[in-house]
Every structure is written in C-alpha cells, then in structure tokens.
Amino acid sequence: MSLAIKVYEAFKDDENKAKILADVIEQIEMVLKSNQVATQQDLINTQVALTKEIEKIRADLTIKIEQVRAELTKEIEKVRADLKIEIEQVRAELTKEIEKVRADLKIEIEQVRADLTKEIEKARTELTIVMHNNHVSALRWLVGLMITQLLAISGIFVALIQLFLK
Numbered sequence: 001m002s003l004a005i006k007v008y009e010a011f012k013d014d015e016n017k018a019k020i021l022a023d024v025i026e027q028i029e030m031v032l033k034s035n036q037v038a039t040q041q042d043l044i045n046t047q048v049a050l051t052k053e054i055e056k057i058r059a060d061l062t063i064k065i066e067q068v069r070a071e072l073t074k075e076i077e078k079v080r081a082d083l084k085i086e087i088e089q090v091r092a093e094l095t096k097e098i099e100k101v102r103a104d105l106k107i108e109i110e111q112v113r114a115d116l117t118k119e120i121e122k123a124r125t126e127l128t129i130v131m132h133n134n135h136v137s138a139l140r141w142l143v144g145l146m147i148t149q150l151l152a153i154s155g156i157f158v159a160l161i162q163l164f165l166k
Helices: 003-010 015-035 040-165
Strands: none
Touching (some): 003 015
16 A cells, blocks of 8 residues: 555545645655665665675686686796797707718818828929929039139149249
C-alpha cells in the first residue's frame, strides 16, 4: 500500500484535505522514484561490490603479469641459448678461417724464403765470378808488372855491366 493511500485513509473524515494530502504524497513518491535517490546502504553495497570487483581484477592482472613474465623469461632464455649457439658457430668458423690463413701465410713465407735463398745463391755465384775475374785480372796485371820490372832491372844490369866493362 502506498503512502498516499495511507494518508487518505487517515484523513478520510475530511475528504477534501485527504485528497490534497494524498496527491501531494503521491507526487513526492513519484519524484523520489524518478530521481532514484541512493541510500547510504545502497552506497555501501555498491562500494563493497566495486571493491570485490577491483580485487578480482587485481588478482587476474597479477596472474596475467606472472604468466607474461614467465613467458618472457622463457623467450629470453631461448634467445640467449640461440645466441650462444650462433656465437659458438661463428667462433668455430673464424677459428677455421684463421687456421687457413695461417697455413696460407706459412706456405707463402716458405716460398719467399726459397726464392730469397735462390736469389742469395745466385748473387753469391755472381759475386764469386766477379771476384774471380778481378783476381785473374789483378794477377795478370801483377804478372805484367813483374815482367816489366824484371825487364827494367835486367836492362839496368845490362847497362851497369856494360858501364863496368868499358
């Protein structure tokens, strides 16, 4: 039973007043229903419901964050493992390449050494020939000089002997 009907029943001995009061209360009830004014209990119930919802969302987010963290940790470990394998492969390839370069350089060094040894031997041979030719030339010159001196001394002796014999 609405409040307007109760007021009407209470003041029905004066029907005119009862009608006016019933109309006023009915209008007030309509205004209250249309405004839908919240009571303190409604606010507390809403706050409790929202708090529960926030806690549920926090819990869900915490779980999701932990799942994402676990997934990212796994992904990071996988990337690290892949990079470690790649680094080892590159290291092995570079080691092979370095050994190949060393072998090639060793061969080239041996070739240069052999070429230089041949050049040195050739230069020694040429130097020996030049020195031999110089020795022979010097000996010829000395022999010619000695013969010339011998002839000169012999000429001097012959001249002295002729001078003494006269």
